[in-house]
Amino acid sequence: MSIVVISGPSGAGKSTIINKASEHIGSFYFSISTTTRLPRAGEMNGREYFFVTKEEFEADIKEGNFLEYAKVHDNYYGTSLKPVLNALNEGKLVIFDIDVQGHKLVQEKLSKITTSVFITPPSLSELENRLKNRSLDNEETIMRRLENAKKEIKSIKEYDYIIINDDIDRATDEFISVCNVAKLKLSDESIDKIIFSWEKS
Numbered sequence: 001m002s003i004v005v006i007s008g009p010s011g012a013g014k015s016t017i018i019n020k021a022s023e024h025i026g027s028f029y030f031s032i033s034t035t036t037r038l039p040r041a042g043e044m045n046g047r048e049y050f051f052v053t054k055e056e057f058e059a060d061i062k063e064g065n066f067l068e069y070a071k072v073h074d075n076y077y078g079t080s081l082k083p084v085l086n087a088l089n090e091g092k093l094v095i096f097d098i099d100v101q102g103h104k105l106v107q108e109k110l111s112k113i114t115t116s117v118f119i120t121p122p123s124l125s126e127l128e129n130r131l132k133n134r135s136l137d138n139e140e141t142i143m144r145r146l147e148n149a150k151k152e153i154k155s156i157k158e159y160d161y162i163i164i165n166d167d168i169d170r171a172t173d174e175f176i177s178v179c180n181v182a183k184l185k186l187s188d189e190s191i192d193k194i195i196f197s198w199e200k201s
């Protein structure tokens with residue numbers, strides 16, 4: 001039972017790193033978040049996110065369907081509880097790409113099984129270049145994301161690991177290492193299981 005939380009400014013390279021690492025980290029479940037933000041070009045409902053209206057999101061909050069949720073850049077983003085519990089019960093590594101507020105909430109509830117990593121480009125100006133080169137957001141959205149990034153970077157100290165994503169191959173290798181070490185993290189449940197099987201065999 002292990003969770004990896006990956007956070008970092010929008011445009012830091014989180015999705016790129018997860019995609020590149022995906023064949024090298026064994027059986028995992030990537031938690032698909034629900035959001036009220038509009039899909040970007042190329043995004044598909046149920047693949048990158050579940051895209052819903054504000055009313056639908058607020059109904060899910062009322063019904064207690066989220067493990068955590070937060071408002072980021074004026075939109076809601078949340079992690080549904082059920083699929084995460086199913087994946088954990090199946091023994092899969094669960095990966096969350098969530099913001100610093102979501103990370104805090106996950107730590108409050110599941111710190112024993114959570115390993116966290118903050119990803120950032122080497123500088124604010126490089127982040128701006130990447131957001132502009134990605135060509136998916138308009139100028140105003142990019143400016144809002146850069147302002148948010150300046151706040152988010154102050155939360156680095158709350159994370160177990162940091163990856164500076166200058167070279168994508170090295171950053172991916174580092175992320176694979178974090179996933180491997182996350183699987184070795186001891187939880188109360190794994191301790192009981194290990195002792196039980198150690199004594200019986």
Ligand code: ADP
Nearest residue numbers: 010011012013014015016130134165166167168
């Ligand atoms: P996030 O998921 O954190 O929002 P993305 O994975 O979409 O970020 O990456 C943002 C942009 O930066 C993409 O266009 C991606 O191809 C590019 N990128 C990612 N890592 C690097 C890197 N090490 N060097 C240069 N460009 C990168």
Ligand code: 5GP
Nearest residue numbers: 010033069070072077078079097098099102
């Ligand atoms: P984007 O709009 O670029 O896809 O994501 C914006 C920010 O929202 C990123 O920092 C991302 O990590 C965060 N985010 C995505 N899903 C969730 C979620 O379920 N919960 C929280 N708290 N943040 C999320």
